[in-house]
Amino acid sequence: MRASYAVGLDVGGTRIAAGLVERKGRIVREMRRATPKGGPFGVVDAIIECIAEVSSSVHPSEIAGIGIGLPAQIDFGHQTVEFCTNLPLGGVDMRGLVMSRVKHSVTIDNDGHAAALGEYRAGAAKGARDFVMVTIGTGVGGGLFVGGQIHRGHRGLGGEFGHMVVDLEGPECPCGGTGHLEAFVARPAIIRVAKEAAATFRGSSILRRAGDDPDSITAEIVIEAANAGDEAAAEIMGNVGHVLGEALVGVVNVLNPQLLVIGGGIGETCPLIIERVSQAVAGGALAGRRDVRVVPAQLGNDAGVVGAAALAFDEYESREGMHR
Amino acid sequence: MRASYAVGLDVGGTRIAAGLVERKGRIVREMRRATPKGGPFGVVDAIIECIAEVSSSVHPSEIAGIGIGLPAQIDFGHQTVEFCTNLPLGGVDMRGLVMSRVKHSVTIDNDGHAAALGEYRAGAAKGARDFVMVTIGTGVGGGLFVGGQIHRGHRGLGGEFGHMVVDLEGPECPCGGTGHLEAFVARPAIIRVAKEAAATFRGSSILRRAGDDPDSITAEIVIEAANAGDEAAAEIMGNVGHVLGEALVGVVNVLNPQLLVIGGGIGETCPLIIERVSQAVAGGALAGRRDVRVVPAQLGNDAGVVGAAALAFDEYESREGMHR
Numbered sequence: 088m089r090a091s092y093a094v095g096l097d098v099g100g101t102r103i104a105a106g107l108v109e110r111k112g113r114i115v116r117e118m119r120r121a122t123p124k125g126g127p128f129g130v131v132d133a134i135i136e137c138i139a140e141v142s143s144s145v146h147p148s149e150i151a152g153i154g155i156g157l158p159a160q161i162d163f164g165h166q167t168v169e170f171c172t173n174l175p176l177g178g179v180d181m182r183g184l185v186m187s188r189v190k191h192s193v194t195i196d197n198d199g200h201a202a203a204l205g206e207y208r209a210g211a212a213k214g215a216r217d218f219v220m221v222t223i224g225t226g227v228g229g230g231l232f233v234g235g236q237i238h239r240g241h242r243g244l245g246g247e248f249g250h251m252v253v254d255l256e257g258p259e260c261p262c263g264g265t266g267h268l269e270a271f272v273a274r275p276a277i278i279r280v281a282k283e284a285a286a287t288f289r290g291s292s293i294l295r296r297a298g299d300d301p302d303s304i305t306a307e308i309v310i311e312a313a314n315a316g317d318e319a320a321a322e323i324m325g326n327v328g329h330v331l332g333e334a335l336v337g338v339v340n341v342l343n344p345q346l347l348v349i350g351g352g353i354g355e356t357c358p359l360i361i362e363r364v365s366q367a368v369a370g371g372a373l374a375g376r377r378d379v380r381v382v383p384a385q386l387g388n389d390a391g392v393v394g395a396a397a398l399a400f401d402e403y404e405s406r407e408g409m410h411r
Numbered sequence: 412m413r414a415s416y417a418v419g420l421d422v423g424g425t426r427i428a429a430g431l432v433e434r435k436g437r438i439v440r441e442m443r444r445a446t447p448k449g450g451p452f453g454v455v456d457a458i459i460e461c462i463a464e465v466s467s468s469v470h471p472s473e474i475a476g477i478g479i480g481l482p483a484q485i486d487f488g489h490q491t492v493e494f495c496t497n498l499p500l501g502g503v504d505m506r507g508l509v510m511s512r513v514k515h516s517v518t519i520d521n522d523g524h525a526a527a528l529g530e531y532r533a534g535a536a537k538g539a540r541d542f543v544m545v546t547i548g549t550g551v552g553g554g555l556f557v558g559g560q561i562h563r564g565h566r567g568l569g570g571e572f573g574h575m576v577v578d579l580e581g582p583e584c585p586c587g588g589t590g591h592l593e594a595f596v597a598r599p600a601i602i603r604v605a606k607e608a609a610a611t612f613r614g615s616s617i618l619r620r621a622g623d624d625p626d627s628i629t630a631e632i633v634i635e636a637a638n639a640g641d642e643a644a645a646e647i648m649g650n651v652g653h654v655l656g657e658a659l660v661g662v663v664n665v666l667n668p669q670l671l672v673i674g675g676g677i678g679e680t681c682p683l684i685i686e687r688v689s690q691a692v693a694g695g696a697l698a699g700r701r702d703v704r705v706v707p708a709q710l711g712n713d714a715g716v717v718g719a720a721a722l723a724f725d726e727y728e729s730r731e732g733m734h735r
Binding site for chain 2: 160162169170216217231233238239240241242243244245246247248249250251252253254255256257262263264265267330333334336337338340341342343344345371373374375376379
C-alpha cells in the first residue's frame with residue numbers, strides 16, 4: 088500500500104512547527120511548540136513528541152517518512168548538520184538521533200530549502216520550474232529551483248541570498264561580512280533604523296504603537312505602521328524593498344528565473360516590499376528577463392512543514408522505486 | 412560513421428575566431444579574422460567563409476555540426492538572438508541564415524556560456540560539475556554549471572555576473588544600472604581609474620608604458636605594470652580583484668560551487684586578481700563553502716571556439732540518439 092502521509096517539521100530558533108501532511112501538500116493535523124533551550128537532546132525529545140502527536144491518528148504504515156527543516160547549513164548528500172547559528176546542532180547527527188527513536192526514515196534539509204519546496208509543491212511557486220524564493224525574517228534565507236529541482240550546490244549549502252554584498256562600504260553583517268543584503272533588510276536592521284526614525288520623526292506612529300518605548304519597537308510594528316500609511320515607516324520598508332530589489336536584479340541577471348517568491352515573516356506581510364522589488368526588477372534587469380513575476384509566499388508559516396513533508400515523500404518515492 | 416569534428420566559432424565585437432575541433436576539445440585547425448562592420452549579412456558572410464576555410468580538409472560527413480558563440484542574449488530553447496549590444500544581431504535569425512548556406516546543423520549560444528563549456532570540456536573546469544566561470548574583458552560575462560549542465564535559466568539568459576549590484580551608490584553601469592560589478596572591473600573602469608592614478612602618482616610606470624599619452628592607457632598596460640610590481644597599478648588591479656571577490660562571495664553563498672574559474676582578457680592575465688578573489692572567498696564565504704577553488708581559465712581565446720564546437724557535438728549526439 089502506498090503511504091498517504093508524511094510528517095513535516097520546521098524547527099526554528101524559538102519554535103517547532105509539525106504537521107501531518109498529505110501527498111499534495113494539505114496539512115491534516117498541525118501543532119506548534121517552543122524550541123527547548125539547552126543542548127541538542129532536548130530538541131530531539133521535542134521533535135519526537137511532535138511526531139508522536141501529529142501522527143497518532145494514523146497507522147505507521149500509512150506514513151511515508153519524516154522530513155525536518157533545520158535553521159542550519161546542511162550537507163544534504165551526507166545528511167549532516169555542518170553549521171548552525173541559532174541552535175546548538177552543529178556537527179550533531181540529528182538524522183541519526185531522530186531515526187533511532189522512530190520507525191520511519193528521516194530526511195533533513197535547510198529550512199529555507201524546505202520552505203521553497205513547500206511553496207513549489209502547494210503554494211506560490213506551483214508549476215514554476217525555475218524560481219528563486221527569498222525569505223526575510225530574523226535572517227535572510229531561501230532556496231533556488233533549477234529545472235524543477237532544488238539547487239543545493241556542491242555540498243548542499245546553496246541558497247544563502249542574505250549574504251550577497253550590496254554595498255562595499257555598508258554595515259556589518261552578523262556573518263562578519265560587510266554590506267551584505269541581510270544587514271539591510273532583516274529584523275535587526277529594520278529595528279535599528281526604526282529606532283533612529285522614531286527619535287527624529289515626531290509625527291510617526293511607530294513609537295506610539297510601541298507604547299512609547301523605543302526598545303519595544305519590532306519589525307512587525309514598523310510594517311503595521313507602513314501598511315497603515317505612516318510616512319516614516321513606509322520609507323523604512325520602501326528602502327528594504329529597494330535594497331532587496333537591487334540585490335534581486337543581480338540574481339535575475341545571473342539566474343534568469345521565471346518567478347521570485349518573497350517570503351518570511353517580513354517579506355510576506357508587507358506589500359510595499361513586493362511593489363519595490365517588482366519596480367527594481369522591471370526597471371533594472373537586463374533585456375529579456377523583466378517578465379519575471381514577483382509574488383509573496385502563500386503558505387506563510389506552513390511552507391516549512393509542507394516542504395519538509397515533501398522531502399520525506401521524495402525520499403519514500405525514490406526508496407520504493409516508484410515514479411509519479 | 413560517427414562524425415569526428417565540429418566547427419566552433421567565437422564571434423566577438425571586433426574579431427571572429429573559428430576552429431575545426433575534435434570531440435575531446437583539441438583544435439586541429441584555427442583562424443581569426445576581423446568582424447565586418449555594418450549589418451548582419453556581412454557577419455554571416457564572414458562566418459560562412461570561416462566555416463569553409465577551417466573545414467576544407469575534411470569530408471562533410473565527418474563534421475558533426477556548427478556551433479556559434481555570439482556576444483548576445485540568446486534564447487537557447489528557441490535558438491533566437493534576443494538582444495545584442497556590440498553587433499547589429501538583435502532579432503536576427505542567425506541560426507537560420509547560417510544554416511541556409513551550409514550542409515550542417517547549427518547551434519547558437521551566448522559567448523560566455525560557450526567559453527564556460529569550453530573550459531568544462533577541455534580546460535580549467537574539467538571534471539567539475541558545479542562551477543562558475545566569470546570572464547572579465549570589455550564587459551563581464553560568464554556561465555554557471557549545475558550538475559554538469561550549463562544553467563541557462565527560464566529563457567536561456569542566465570550567467571550575466573557583471574550585472575549584480577556591489578555598491579548601491581556606485582558608478583553607473585553601461586547597462587543603465589548603478590554600482591554593478593561590471594562598472595568596477597571591466598576594461599573601461601580600469602582605464603578610467605588608471606588615468607586618474609597616472610595623473611596623481613608620478614612614480615608610476617603606467618603613463619611611461621603608454622608613451623606618456625594618457626589616452627593610450629589600456630587595461631593591458633595596467634596589468635603589465637601591476638605584474639611588474641608597479642605600486643599604483645597593483646593597487647588598481649588589487650581593487651579589481653577585491654571587488655570581484657566580494658561579488659563572488661555572494662555567488663558562492665547562493666550557489667555553493669566547487670570551483671570559480673576567472674577568465675577573459677583581464678581575468679586570466681593578472682595573477683593578483685586570482686589572489687584577491689581567493690582571499691575574499693576564503694575569508695568571507697559562509698562556513699562549509701570556503702573550500703571552493705579559484706583558478707584562472709586555461710584555454711584563453713580558444714575557450715569560446717572549443718565550447719561552441721562542444722555545443723555542436725551535443726546537438727549531434729542528441730540528434731543521433733547516441734549517448735556517450
